[in-house]
C-alpha cells in the first residue's frame with residue numbers, strides 16, 4: 001500500500017486485517033490485526049501464533065479494555081470515520097500517556113493532510129492516508145508548526161514549564 | 165497586558181503560512197470546499213449571504229491602541245470601512261475576499277492578533293469581564309487565568325475536532341459581566357473560607373435552540389487545578405458528546421442526558437488521573453503570568469475635581485453621560501468609561517475605521533493605551549482620570565460615541581440577522597434601530613432604568629435573546645418576518661432563560677409591543693429603584709400578557 005506513513009516516512013505496510021478466527025480451520029500467518037471483539041473472544045489462540053498482533057478499536061471503544069494486553073500487542077488501529085469526528089484523538093493520548101503503549105498507533109479512515117500534525121502530537125505514528133492524499137506532500141504536514149503550547153504525548157509540560 | 169514571546173510570534177507566522185497554503189490548495193482545487201470548510205472555520209472564516217465573514221479574536225476583550233489601529237487599517241483596506249464587535253468580545257468583518265485573508269492575517273500577526281479558533285468545533289476565544297483589573301467588586305483579576313486558558317487551548321491537538329463549538333468564559337467579580345452561566349464552561353473566581361482563590365465551575369450553559377443555564381459541577385476548584393480540570397471536562401466531552409445530531413452536540417445536551425451527578429462523577433474520575441500532570445499550575449507559573457497584568461503606575465489622586473463637578477452642574481448633556489456611561493474605579497481619582505456603540509445611526513456593535521483610529525488615539529491620550537470590548541457590544545476605556553472626563557466626553561460626543569444609554573433600553577444587543585447572515589429567518593438590525601428611534605427621550609430612558617433588550621434573527625440565538633430582560637426572536641412565518649417576545653431572562657449572576665409571552669408580532673407592531681411591556685413595568689414597579697426584571701419576577705407574566713393581547 002502506497003498511502004502509508006510510519007514514523008514520518010513513506011513505508012510499505014506489512015499488516016493485514018483479519019476477522020473470523022472461529023470459522024477458519026487454521027491460524028492466519030504474518031502480522032495481523034483484529035477487531036476488539038475478536039481479540040476479547042480469541043485472545044489465547046491468537047497469541048499462539050508467531051506473527052505480530054494488533055487490535056483495531058472503534059472510536060467508541062474504551063482503550064482501558066486492552067490496557068493489560070498492550071505489552072503483547074505491536075499495533076493499535078484507530079478510526080477517524082469522518083474528518084470532523086475527533087474521538088480517536090483522546091483514545092490515542094490515553095493509549096500512549098496513560099497506558100504507556102510503545103507500539104504503533106495507527107490512524108485510519110479520513111486521514112488527511114491537515115490533521116497529521118495533531119494526530120502526531122496525540123501519539124499516533126502510523127497513518128493510512130485516504131486514497132486521494134499525496135504521500136510525499138503529506139510528509140510536509142508534520143513540520144508546518146514548530147511551536148506547541150500544551151502538553152500532549154510529545155511534551156510533558158506546557159510551554160511555560162519547558163526549559164529550553 | 166500579555167506580551168508575546170518569540171515563540172508566540174513564531175506560532176502566528178507558521179499559522180499564517182499554513183492558512184495561506186490551505187487557501188492556495190482550495191483555489192487550485194486540491195482541497196474540496198467541504199474539506200476547506202473545516203480549515204477556514206478553524207480560522208474564523210464563514211461563508212455568508214453576500215461574502216465571506218472573518219472573525220478576529222480579541223482574547224478576553226483586551227486591545228492595545230496599536231491593535232485597534234490595525235483593526236481600523238483592515239476595515240479600510242480589505243473591507244467597507246467598518247467592523248462589528250460581537251457579543252463574545254471579538255470583531256467581525258463582513259466583506260473580505262478569500263484571497264486577501266492570508267494578507268489580513270499577516271497584518272494581524274504583526275500586532276499579536278489572529279483569527280485562530282474563532283469558529284469551528286473547537287475551543288473558542290475565552291471571554292471575560294471587560295472591567296477586569298479595575299472593577300471595585302473584583303475578587304481577583306481573571307485575565308492571567310484567561311491567558312493560561314488561551315495558551316492551553318490554542319491548537320490543542322486532542323480537542324480540535326470536538327462534537328461542537330466550545331466556549332469558555334471567566335469572571336473574577338461579584339457581578340457577572342461575562343455571562344458565564346450561558347457558556348459551555350463558566351468559571352467564577354471565588355475565595356473559600358480559608359481565603360484561598362479558586363473557581364466555581366459551571367458546565368453546560370448555552371443558548372441556541374435549547375437554551376440552558378450552566379450547572380455548578382464543582383463549588384470550589386483550587387486555582388492550581390484549573391487546567392487539569394478543564395482538560396478532564398473536555399476529554400469526557402470529546403469522547404461522549406453526541407455526534408449524530410448537530411443540534412444535540414453541545415456539552416449542555418451531554419450534561420442533560422447523562423445527568424448532572426453522573427457527569428460530575430465522570431469528570432472527577434478523569435481528573436483524578438491527571439491532576440498532578442504537567443498542566444498543574446505552580447506558584448511560579450502564576451507569578452510569571454500575573455507579571456503581565458500588574459496594576460499600572462496609578463497617580464495618587466483625590467477622588468474629586470472642581471472642573472468636573474462644575475460641568476456636571478452646568479452642562480446637562482455632560483451630566484447625563486456621566487450618570488449613565490461612567491463607573492467607579494478601584495483607584496481613587498480614576499473612572500471607567502463606556503463608549504456606547506448603540507446609536508440610531510449604526511447597527512449595534514458597528515464601528516467605522518475612522519472611529520477606531522480616533523478611539524485608539526483617545527486611549528493613548530486618556531487611558532493608558534488600552535481598550536476593552538464588552539459582551540454587550542460596547543467598548544470601555546478603563547483608566548481615565550476624573551479630571552480628564554470633560555475633555556474625553558467632548559471628543560467622544562464628536563465621534564458619536566457618547567450616547568448616554570449604558571445598560572439602558574437602547575443599549576441593544578443585536579445579531580447581524582438577515583442583512584448579512586445566511587442562516588437568518590428575519591432581520592434584526594432594523595428592529596434594533598426602530599426601537600432606538602422610538603426611545604430617544606433621555607428622561608424616559610433614564611426613568612426605565614436598567615433593562616436589557618436583545619435581538620436574534622433566528623433560533624441560533626447569536627443575539628442572546630433568551631437571556632435578555634426583553635428578548636426578541638425573528639422568525640419567518642409563511643413568508644413574513646414576525647417577532648416573538650420573551651420576558652424575564654438575565655445573563656448576569658442571577659442568570660435565567662426568558663419565557664415566550666405569546667403569539668409573535670409583525671415587524672410594524674413589535675416596537676409598540678415593547679412600549680406596552682415597558683409601560684406595564686412603570687405602572688407596577690414598587691418604586692423607581694425597582695428594576696424591570698425585579699418587577700417582572702414579582703408580578704409575573706399575566707399583567708404583561710393582558711396588555712399585549714387583551
Ligand code: HEM
Nearest residue numbers: 250251252346370371372373414579580585587624625626
Ligand atoms: C453572521 C454569521 C454568523 C453565523 C453563521 C452564526 C452561526 C451561529 C450558529 C449556527 C449558532 C448556534 C450554535 C449552537 O447552538 O450550537 C450560533 C450561536 C451564537 N453565535 Fe453566531 N453566527 C454568526 C454571527 C454571530 C455574531 C455577529 C455574534 C455576536 C454578535 C455571534 C455570537 C454567537 C453567540 C454568542 C452564540 C450563542 C452561543 C451558544 O449557543 O451558547 N454570532 N451562531
Ligand code: SF4
Nearest residue numbers: 579585588621622626
Ligand atoms: S442568530 Fe441566526 S440570524 Fe442572527 S447571526 Fe446567528 S445565525 Fe445569523
